[in-house]
Amino acid sequence: MxxxxxxxxxxxxxxxxxxxxxxxxxxxxxxxxxxxxxxxxxxxxxxxxxxxxxxxxxxxxxxxxxxxxxxxxxxxxxxxxxxxxxxxxxxxxxxxxxxxxxxxxxxxxxxxxxxxxxxxxxxxxxxxxxxxxxxQALVLGHPFHPSPKARGGEGWLRYAPEAHASFPLRLLGVRDDVLAGAGDAGALDELGQAPPGYSLLPAHPWQLELLAADLAAPLADGRLIDLGDGSRMAVPTSSVRTVYEPLIDRCLKFSLDVRITNCVRKNSWYELAGAVELSRRLEPVFLGLASAFPGTRWLPEPGYRSAELGTRLLEGLGVIVRMSPWSVCRPGVTPLLSGALAAGRQGAGAVPGDVPGPADPPAVGPVPGPVPGGAPAVAAWPVADPVRWWRAYVERVAPPVLDAYLGHGVVLEPHLQNVLIGVDAEGLPVEAVFRDLEGTKLVAGRHDLSGLPGRVAEALTYDAASGWNRVVYCLVVNHLTEIAASLAGTGSTRRLWAVAREVLAEYAASRGWPRPLSDLLSGASLPAKANLSVRWARSADRSAGYVTVANPLAGP
The missing domain is CATH 3.30.310 (TATA-Binding Protein)
Incomplete structure (x- = not known):
């Protein structure tokens, strides 16, 4: 300490x-x-x-x-x-x-x-x-994790979102004959000026420290050149390794060769390629979802860039370009991280027992100062009419997730760090923004993946049962239960779950009551990810199993 x-x-x-x-x-x-x-x-x-x-x-x-x-x-x-x-x-x-x-x-x-x-x-x-x-409000971390703030490596505090960190990215030049990438990563070229024969590659400064020994040779022979710090301060988001770069209004997802909670956070080569492939395939899916469920948004990851210097540096220097929420929310709508809302009424910057300080805003959202697009700063807590707010929230989040699976064979991963809620000037949820394609999968057998490399195709798919378990866990157990608990305070959540059941029953009726939804609303037990068990077994996070928990959507 x-x-x-x-x-x-x-x-x-x-x-x-x-x-x-x-x-x-x-x-x-x-x-x-x-x-x-x-x-x-x-x-x-x-x-x-x-x-x-x-x-x-x-x-x-x-x-x-x-x-x-x-x-x-x-x-x-x-x-x-x-x-x-x-x-x-x-x-x-x-x-x-x-x-x-x-x-x-x-x-x-x-x-x-x-x-x-x-x-x-x-x-x-x-x-x-x-x-x-x-x-930057997720101070306590995952509420059902035995070591939610475990963080490897040295010097992590200066890059920690929870400590309100910001820092300039390091700019590298990659000689064009060893440049790697796919899709549209052209926004990266706006970060600075590379010399002739080189392309710009932003790097997380912490990752450069971790890769120093591997970078010595390509920096010495000119395959890479160090162009110094970027001109603006990048801001780390809740995942630590993904930052917002204001100069280009993009989120950049870097590799970090350190363990954060369960995983070493690196972009594997097949995940780099998979992000671009999924963005291409999901564009028509989200057009359909937005048409059926107005207010549905997503953050495409149109391209990545790296250096072809062996697998370790290809992955270690790989950066995925992601659109920012301000670029997809309509004017007058403010995006807020669902995880911050679930953290409780104390709002951003406060934790149980912590004394509010002058550096902290009084609630999630109402922070004075200009924001992109002139969107109003709004307070998400307290809520004047919790039931109305909750109905709007569930309507924005749940039906598009369920329809992506049932109607399109797409497994979204709508846990609390992967969903942003767009609120209007009254603080009412009007949009849901889904992000991070690492956890998004395609249901096996419902998509033609024959043209993809085997490892990329494997990483992009779940079988139907595994996909449904992931959807239900992330949507209900990880997400809606935490939002409901924060909204209810120390009171009962029973009325809120009755409303959620009404919303999901209306959607199920529109789909002809498919079996998975019938089981869900009849009170079938729910899968909950076993974070303690996977840590105890010292297994990879992808090996995590589930335990069953009671279903709050069960009818009377």
Whole structure:
């Protein structure tokens, strides 16, 4: 932990509480629940882990929000539960089959990183752009991940979106005989001036540090040249490795050879090619979705650029060009990250127990200052009419996702970091913007992929069952449950789910009640991604399985 965090006891305390809550949610969902060791006695959820009784005041339904500190029973007395004790209980419970000597360190590192981020963000003002402010608001990270702020590498803080970072990109010149790319990446040429015989390639400065040894030879022999820093400050978005470059109004998705939560975040060669291929194939799909569901938007990834210097540098220097949300939202509409809305009523810049500071806006969105297109700065919280707001939200997000799968054989990945909600001047949802083609897949057998390289085609497809599981998990379990919990506060989400059921039933009727939707609305159990299990097994994120959870859409 840096001295910045150590100098802030409040940040350390918030990080500890958040770490306990995240790991405890995982334990309820993935360990105690499937083993029949969870029961609900309002206002508590009670569970048993490694023979120890635990409890927490809970609300928010499936989102499992906690009020106050979770506790454990010691000699007949309830005591505050620490992250270290909870880790030991997890190790005792899961270690019977196979141990994991990395797990405790990962949880501790995530907690320390969170404390550092909380302390650091008090010192720097957020972006004036309400969309970018929302991108940098995911302070606590994934609520159902055992180490949501685990971050590899050194010097990460100066590139952290949660700390309101901004920095100039590094510009490289790639000699034209080793230039790699596909699609339309011409916007990159507007970032600066490359000498004759070279093309511009922006690079993430952190990635250049990580690749320094591999870059020495091509920089020495002229295949690459260092053109210095870009002229504008790029702003990292919620994924850390994707930044917004204001000079060209584009988002740029870089490789970072570090582990962030579950994965090393690099653009594999087949993902570079796949992004361009998917953008081409999805254009008519989204034209159809926008016609059927007005307000549906997406962010194409029309091209990528890299250097043909072996696989490591091809992937390591690869950058995917993505359109910005301001370029697709209509005038007067402000895009906000769904994950920031789900983070709670405290809004951008605040975390539970954190004292609001002058550097933070009072809520997600209402940040003073000019924004692209003259869009108004709007407040997303509080909501005057939660039911009306929620109905509009579900109508914007859910039907196009379901129709993409059922009508087009396209698996969108609408988790909270992949969806932006466009709100009007009243803060009412009027558009949904879907992004990040890495998780978007085509249903096998419904698309002709015969002309693609085998590895690209493989990476672009899911079988029908896997695709449906991914859609339902991301849309309902990861996304709508968290938005509903934040909207309801400590109150009941029951009325909100009744409204969501009405919206989905209306859509199902328009499609003739296909079997997947009939099962969903009849109360079939839902798949929830097992983040704790995949971390414990030290497996790749793509190997993550699911556990079943209760379905809040079940009818009376």
């Amino acid at each position: 840096t001295s910045l965090a150590l100098d802030s006891p409040a940040a350390v305390a918030v990080a500890e509480e958040a770490s306990v809550s995240a790991l405890l949610r995982c334990c309820v969902r993935e360990i105690a629940g499937p083993r029949g060791q969870v029961r609900h006695e309002a206002p508590y959820v009670l569970l048993r882990l490694a023979g120890t009784r635990l409890r927490a005041r809970a609300h928010g339904g499936l989102a499992l929000r906690f009020t106050g500190r979770p506790e454990w029973l010691e000699n007949g007395s309830w005591q505050p539960l620490s992250a270290d004790l909870l880790v030991r209980l997890v190790e005792a419970e899961l270690g019977e089959d196979e141990g994991n000597d990395e797990f405790a360190a990962q949880v501790a590192a995530s907690r320390d990183a969170l404390a550092t981020l909380i302390a650091a963000r008090r010192e720097v003002a957020p972006p004036a752009d309400p969309w970018l402010a929302s991108e």
